[in-house]
Amino acid sequence: MTMFLVRRLLGLVPVLAVAIVLTFAALQSLPGDPVAVMLSDHSADVELAARLRAEYGLDQPMWRQFLTYVTHVVEGDFGLSFRFVHTPVIEVLADGLKVSPLLALAALAIAFPLGAFAGSYAAIHRNRWPDTAVILFLVAGISIPNFALATFLVYVLSIKLGVLPVAGWGSFDRAVLPVLILAIPCAAYLARLARALMLEVLQQDYVRTARAKGMSERVVVWRHAFRNILVPLLTQTGVIFGGLLSTTFVVETIFNIPGLGRLAIQSIFARDYPVAMAIILLFTLFYALINLTVDLLCAAIDPRLRAEGAGRP
Amino acid sequence: MAFRVLRRAATLAIPVALVIWSPANAKTLRVNINADPSQIDPLTYSELNSYQVLEQVYEGFTSITPDGRALPALAVSWAPLSSGYGFRFNLREGVKFHSGRLFSAKDVKYTFEQLLKPGGQGGLSAQFLGNVIGAADLKAGRATDLAGVKIVDEHTIEVSFTKPDVLFPIYEFFFMDSGIVAELGADWMTKSDAGTGPFTFKQWKRGVEVDLAANPGYWGGAPKVDGVQFLIIPTGDTALSQYDAGELDLVNLPENSFRRALSNPAYQSQTIKVPKAQVRYMGMNQNLYAPFKDKRVREAISLSLDRDAMIKGLYNGAAFPLNGQTVPGIPGYNPDIPALKYDPERAKALLAEAGFAGGKGMPPVEIQCTEPFRDEITYYANQLGKVLGMQVIPKVVERATFIKSMNAGEVAFFPWSWTADYPDAMTFLGEMWLSKSPFNRPRWSNAAFDKLIDQASTEPDDAKRFALYRQAEKILMDDWATAPLPATSNIALRKPNVKNVTVTPFGYSVFQDALIQ
C-alpha cells in the first residue's frame, strides 16, 4: 500500500512539471504585451516601457524567465502581480482563496446528501413514478448548463419574485443562488450513480438473505444497502469535486463573487501572468491531489486496482 | 433613594445614547466603481478608477468645478514669470497632510521629481512636466534635481519651461507628502496616504472595496460624511440592483445599463445626466487602407452613420450628437459647426464618384475596438455594408494591445475617444490631431492645422486662443479627417437623501461637500 502511494506521488511530479511548462508557454504566447497593459493608456512612453520591462524581468530570454520563475515558485514566491502594482501575487490570491473553496464545499455539502438519497429512492421505487421523476431531474440537472440554470433561477427568484438578491457575496442570502446552481449538476451526477449502485446492490445475495430473515424493507434498504453504496459514491465525489472547481469560473463571473475563478479569468484577460499562472497551478495541483486521493481510496478498498496500469476508466 | 435616582438616570440615558449611537450618525457614502483601481499611488495612476479614488485624497494647484472651471486649491494665485516662460505660484498656507506635516513648496518640488525620476513609473501627471527645464535631464538620470523648479520660500514656488505652456496651472497634479517614505517606508501606500484632501485612505480589499475615511482637519472644512466606500462591481446590472436594494447611495452606470435606468420613471428624479468631456471619433488611417485617402470616401462613411438611431437605440437618449472635435462644457467649444446629417443617398453617390460604386473595388477591412464597443462596431460593420456595400469585419481586440497598436499607427479603421485631461479644447485639438502628437492615432496630418494649433499653444488670451481653435476645427472638419461619433453622457443615479453630489464631465465625482440626510 505504501509502495502504491509512493509510486502515485512520484507520478504527480511529471504531471506538475508539464503543467508548469505548458501554462508558462501558453501565457507567454498570449497575444498582447503585459507591459502594454501596465502602461494602459500611456503606451507611447517608450522609456517607461523599457523601465517596466527591466523591473519585471521581461527583457530576459524566455528560458531564463522560466528558470527564475520555477526557482521562486519552489520557495513559495509567486512574484508580483502585473495588474496590481507592487502587490505580491499571494496577497492578490488571499481573498479569493477564502471564497472559492467555501463555495465549492457548500455546494458539495448539499449535493451529496441530495444525490445519494434521490438516487437511492429512485432505485427502490424503480419503474414507478418516483423513479421517473428522479430520472427527469437527473437528465435536466446534468444537461442544463449552469449559466442557463442561473438565468432561469435569477429571473424567477430574484427579478420576478424578489426573494433573493441578484449578485454579490458576503451574506447568507447572497450565497443561496450560486451554491444552488453549483450543487444541482453535482447532485444529478451523484443521483445517477447512486441509483445505478443501489440497483446493483439490491440484487445482491446478502440483501435477499436479510429479507428472507424477515427484516423490514426499510431496515434492509437503509441500514444495509445504502451503507454499501456510500463508499463508492464517496470515491466518485472526489472526481466531481474537481469538476466543480471548473464550473465555479462561470458562476463566480455571473454572480460577481470575488473568488479565484473570476480572478483567473480577469487575470488572463488583463494579461496578469503571475496571478493567472499561480491560480492555474493551484487548480492543477488540487485537481491532481483529488484524483490521487480518489485512487488511494479505490485502491484501499479494492486491492485489485493496485496493479500497475490500472486506473479509473 | 440613590437607587431610584440611578434608575431614573438610566432610563433617560438609554434614549440619549441611542440618539448618539444610532446608525443615522455613521454615514458613509457608498459608490460603485467597475474594477479595482490598478493602484492608488498618486505617482503612477493612469486610469479612471484610480483617479476617482485619488481625487478625494490628493490635491493639486487647482481643482475643477462640475462645469469645467478651474478654482484655486493648493495654489491661491499664480502669475506668469516676467523673465522666460513659466509661472510663479503662491501656495495655500496652513494646509496639513494627513500625516500631520505641513504642506509647503518643498512637497511640490518633491512630487515633480518623483514623477520624473528614472525607476519610478510616472503616470498621467508626468507628461504634464514635459516642458519644465531640466525634466529631460532628470528622466535620463543625468541630474537628481529638477532645475526648472525653484523654491522661493515656504509658500512660493517658481516653475520654468523650455517653451510656453500656458495651461500649466490647470493641469492635474497630486501633491504628496515628501516625508512619507521616511516615515512609513517604500510601501507606504498600503498603509496610509500622502495627501491633503478631504478623505484619507483606510483600506483596500481587492475585488471588494476601497474605503476612505473623512479628514476632519481638511482646510476646506470637514466633510459632512464619515467616509466614502467604493464598492467594486464589474457589471452595471448588479450595481443597479444593489442601488435598488439600498446598498449604494450613488451608482455610476455603464452604457449597458442606460436602458434599465432611463426607461424606468421611478428613477427620473434621481438621474444625473452630464455630457462627458470626451470627444468620440472614427479613425480612418489613410496609410493602411487606400480608399481612405480619398476625402469623398471619408465623407461617405460619415454620412452613412445614423447618429440619431444610435443615440436613441444604443444609448437610450443618453448621448448627444457631436459635429466637430470639441465638446460643450470644455472651454473652446464651437457650437456653430454645421450639423452632420444621415444621408445614405449622398453617401452612395460620393462613393460612386470616388470610383467605388456599390463598394466594388474596396478590399475588405477590419473595424477594431475593445470589448465595451463590441456592439458599436457590429453596428458599423452592418450599416456600412447595407448602405455602401463595404465589406467590414468587426474585430474585438484586447485593450492594451489595441492602445499600443493605435499609438503605433497600426490600426486602419476604429472608433475611439479621448477624454479631456484639463478644461481647455487644446486637450482635444492638440493632443489628438496635431501631426506630431503620439496620440494622433489615425495619423491624419495637415500643415495649416498644425500651424494654427502651435500658434494657439502660446496664446495666453482665452478669446484669441478660442478663435484660433475655431479656425483649426474648421480645417479639420472640411477635410473630413474623421467621422465624429455621438458623445455619450455620464449617467448616474443618486438617492434622494444624498445631496451636493454630482458627476463631473470628466467622469468622476467630488465628495467633499456630500451630505446624507
Place this chain on the structure above:
Amino acid sequence: MTNPPLAALAFAPSDPGRFRRRFVRDPKACAGAAIVLLLVAIAILAPALAPHPYDDTDLLGAWAPPSWAHWVGTDKLGRDILSRLLFGARTSLVVSVSVLGITLTVGITLGMLAGYLGGWVDSAVSRLVDIMFAFPDVVFAILVTAVLGPSMLTVIAALSMVWWPGIARLTRALVLVQRNEMFVEAAIVCGTPVGRILMRHILPNIVPPLIVRASIGIGFIIMAEATLSLLGLGVQEPQPSWGSMIRDGLEALRTDPYLALSGSAMLAVTIIGFNLLGDGLRDLLDPKLQVR
C-alpha cells in the same frame, strides 16, 4: 460515469430489427432522437427558416418584445432573436461535429495502438493521457482559446485537445479486452497484418460503446462551446452563438428577458436531447447495464 465491467461492453447488437423495436419502445431514447433530429434539421435549414438575416441591425427597434414581425423579439442591436437562435444551432452543430470528428479519429487511433501493441507505445500514450487528464479542462480550453485568439476554429481546436484523452482511454480499455478473444488469436495465427486485425476485427466490436460515448459527448461539447462563448472566447460577431446570446441577454435580464431566456432554453433542450439519446442508446446496447 459508472464503471461497468468492461467485458460486457465488447459486443455488437446481432439483431438490428430487435434493436429498432426496443428503441421505439423506450420513451427516453425516442424523445432524445426527436430533439436531435429537430436540431439537425434547424441547423441545416437555418437560412431557409430564418425570417430575417441574422446580422441585420435596426437600432431604433432594439430590444423589441415579441411581435408578429419578430417572434421572440429583438436584441440590443435590433437583430431578430429567432433568426439568431436558428443560426446559433448551426454554430453548435458545426463545432460539435468537428470536435467529435477530430477526437474520434485521434482518440480511437491512439487508443487502438496503445491497447493492441502494448509496450512502449502503450506507456507513452497512457502517460500523455494521464497528463492531459490532470489538467482541469476548462482552464485548458480557456488558455488555448486565449492564446490562439477567439474564433470558431480555436474553439474546435481547444475542445478537441480537451476531449481526445477520454476517447483514447476508453478505446484502449475496450481493445485490451478484445485482444484476448479467440477470434483475434485466430487472426494472428493466420498471419493477418496488424492493421487489418484492428480495422476489420476489433474496431466493429468496440463501436457501440464509442457511439454511446460520442452521443453523450456531443451534449457536453455543445455546453463547453457555449461556456467559452459566454466568457467571450468563442465565435465572434456577427456570428451568433447561444452562449454569447445568453451573455448579452444576462445584462438586460431585468428589462428584456427574452434573449437570455430563449437562448438558455434552446441550449438546455438541445443538450437534454443529446443526453437522452445517449442514455437511451447505452441502455439498449449494453444488456449488462440494463437496469430496467
